[in-house]
Amino acid sequence: MSKKVEVLGVEFDHTTKTETIQMLTKRLKARKKTFVVTANPEIVMYAQRDPEYKKIVQSADYIIPDGIGIIMGAKMLNNPLPERIPGFELMKDLLDVADREQLKVFFLGAKEQVLHKAINNIQQDYPGIHIAGYHHGFFKGNDPDIAKMVQAANPDMVFVALGFPRQEQWISQNSHLFSKGLFMGVGGSFDVLSGKVKRAPAIWRKLNMEWLYRLIKQPHRWKRMAFLPLFMLKVLRTK
Template structure:
């Protein structure tokens, strides 16, 4: 598999459409895949948390969710073609599930949010088989959740438990299933439920979706501090490779 290493994390070198084709093949073949959609926050957390990094490295595919990853790859001379975001991936998979009548399970979010997200999917993609849904407020070691999902045997499992927790749940439980696409989708259910408005296309094209969200949710400012740290580390690595300065760990 062709990958690009960004600060210790191997990203799948693919376009969005190519990756959807890859996942479509998994669905047709009834095989299994663990997908991590990673932004700079994921990369920087993996640098500090070796247990989390080990989980990310277990994934079958790590895609460039954030524009910072794409820009960082370019600076390091190993370009990635474009973002492959969790939200857009979810929408395309739902369209594919509608066309092929695949089943989908939603795990995570607040109770009323996941219910609204499931209702939206049922309305917008009527041929999708909603295998079930469950809120995200449960113990990660709750085997009852796993048994419930095993029983309904979904084709696609969308896991919205937040950074770290969703990847941990998938890593811990994916071997209990015979097939399925497992994807950590973060706040996607909030978007599907209409709880959070996605940035208009204008902002997306300018690669300023992160700034739009910051304006709408000022409380996110602490999370955004990771962006300059990520950029600095990329520049340090770039300079180190050029023999101008040592890279710091």
């Protein structure tokens, strides 16, 4: 069990990306059911306002620091985390594991056209993966037919791209149907896998400025980015 670092009531795992992949691979091989949350400042702030959602996040087996704001916040609280672990990169590493181990993967979320393009690209880039199934994210509430479809596919991994809080809620509501499998909310990752959205160039990512690149490319995201200074202010007050 890794050390925990609390940031505004959410307990993050004190781990590197390499260590995380090793732990998750071990659990996959042991067929242990695993719930992973990649949390950024926006998710932490939402969890503060919504006790039920916070309970869901805290129920995860691993809470990973996705966002430079989390790293900065932990450092300000004198309890630093080793590194930022972007959710998209963690998902790509898990796809590498699935490719190598020939695992079954289910993809849930995004628009139908985007999802189909993402699946085509995954089949080309990861030929060892068994596509257990996929379904777009435009369904109402917690449709039991969707959950039954995923269950029938008997996947080793399930990537849920419904955006927070819905993706974590879906995993929490339906995890009792499964005896194994890694479940992880991946936000807009299918848009990137499909080629619809481009990631920031490597130099921006290395400088931890990916958030700024995305804001420049997608100005409509400014409301989401406004959470960062509010988050940092809350951390300062906590300190």
